[in-house]
Amino acid sequence: MFGLMQERPLLVASIIQHAARHHGRTEIVSRLTDGTLHRTSYAALERRARRLAVALRTLGIASGDRVATLAWNSFRHMELYYGISGGGAVCHTVNPRLSADDVAYILNDAADRLLFADTSFVPLIEAAAPMLAGHLQAVVMLCAAAEMPQVALPPGIALLCYETLIDAAGEDYAWPVFDERTAANLCYTSGTTGRPKGVLYSHRSILLHTMAENGGAVFGLRPADRAMPVVPMFHVNGWGSAYAAPAAGAALVMPGRHLDGASVAKLMNDERVTVSAGVPTVWLGLLSHLRASGERLHTMQRLIIGGSACPPALIEAFDREYGVTVEHAWGMTESSPLGTFNTPRIVPGEDAAAALQRKAKQGHAIFGLDMRIVDDAGQEQPWDGVASGNLQIRGHWVCSAYYGNPPGSATDAEGWFTTGDVATISPDGNMEITDRSKDVIKSGGEWISSILLENIAVAQPEVAEAAVIAAAHPKWDERPVLLVVPRQGQTIDPARLLGAYRGQVPNYWIPDAVVVLDELPHTATGKVSKLALRKRFRDHLTSSASAA
Ligand code: AMP
Secondary structure (H helix, E strand, O other): OOOOOOOOOOOOHHHHHHHHHHOOOOEEEEEOOOOOEEEEEHHHHHHHHHHHHHHHHHOOOOOOOEEEEEOOOOHHHHHHHHHHHHOOOEEEEOOOOOOHHHHHHHHHHHOOOEEEEOHHHHHHHHHHHHHOOOOOOEEEEOOOHHHOOOOOOOOOOEEEEHHHHHHHOOOOOOOOOOOOOOEEEEEEOOOOOOOOOEEEEEHHHHHHHHHHHOOOOOOOOOOOOEEEEOOOOOOHHHHHHHHHHHHHOOEEEEOOOOOOHHHHHHHHHHOOOOEEEEOHHHHHHHHHHHHHHOOOOOOOOEEEEOOOOOOHHHHHHHHHHHOOEEEEEEEOHHHOOEEEEOOOOOOOOOOHHHHHHHHOOOEEEOOOEEEEEEOOOOOEOOOOOOOOEEEEEEEOOOOOOOOOOOOOOOOOOOOOEEEEEEEEEOOOOOEEEEEEHHHOEEEOOEEEOHHHHHHHHHOOOOEEEEEEEEEEEOOOEEEEEEEEEEOOOOOOOHHHHHHOOEOOEOHHHOOOEEEEOOOOOEOOOOOEOHHHHHHHHOOOOOOHHHHO
């Protein structure tokens, strides 16, 4: 016997319809490319998203067509999220920090028909455009007619203005209802090895992810919140904030491209932000700005940190010095992205050091997604906080296949997706990433966690940022090398720094060398690029230069 409850397809447009109807006056504040602030509401945004859907239809975009965006976080990017997917097409967010060659590869692989772009990306578009002839029919600049830049495009690719399109389109449009399994969004993985691969989210997976994200044990947004997604909307749907905030009736504050510590702190205070999310690099930048300027955060309550391991020193500093709770999250493009979340909890009898250690782990599986660790033979490993293994996940918003491949081709027969991360899980289900499998250091047959070594380095007062990589070693195969950037005005004494490891890790974990750098290379999603560092320092312990 089936239940007798209503069944309505889970569609992305229903989120903005809900926000417009029930939280219509709630604000969306955007810092635009020129630095000025723009204000709108969910009701107004929904109307413009409908106009966009009409304009797309006029341009010949049909259900399933791919439409690309190259844009910072702003109200216009949000209109694209809803106008494109809501009308049945696929919103393909492209990372503008990639090279022109990669951008062209991605646009061609997806066969995007239109590209909506912020004016700050004209040089990138001009560099990629000659490689795009064929599929792409137009580039639409996200600005008003008076702000239209000159863009050199090859014949066959038209140049259009976003506000002109919106002005010309009517609002008389009803959001269509279709199968919830229809593709809604497309996002390519960062592609640290090989070419980027597309992850194709469905309306259903996005809606279920949104509901899970708004659960009390996860982001748990509320109408009283003013949420600032610092994570870009081109990085795994901005971790879902542009869906979760309107679904919860929380206000949104979009920082645009202004992500340095001073700009972030000013926007947080001016716009009374209560919760924000982003990668550790941004928060390290905010912390050093706050410490150097003496500025305080007046309304911030929670910082959600993920994308790379969050150093315990960062958790402690925001909590102790600024009264802001840090919540550590883990996920990936293939998991929409939320997989685990470290929700605040009370553990009877736990001291401060143990609490910090617990909070620094990547957290517990979110309902709707399961995880396990397995050895190289696929044998499940115990949850004892010690045994480490390859982390696998499965659930409602985990990818089944990459774009262009048959369903199920990215998982094993039981639906487990291998993440490429190595982790431990404590008896109570708190997962800790010890490494990306390709970043693992194997010294004399023993595994050394680069993340743990990095966390100890950034806890030192003279260190701003740190990375540990495996360098080739004639006797031990691999040994850890520590690459560090000093804090402004500080110098690093390698011997003192290495001394800080004593007693905290087994002696054989202590790095063989310290290299002081002015800066570390970062990937297009703001993570430290270990690939670039490995290429540069792989032979550091064997080359004659370092021996000298
Ligand atoms: P991406 O698909 O670009 O979002 O990258 C996903 C990868 O980032 C994961 O597989 C992890 O290796 C890494 N990652 C994400 N969140 C964390 C975290 N909290 N701690 C450690 N690594 C993380």
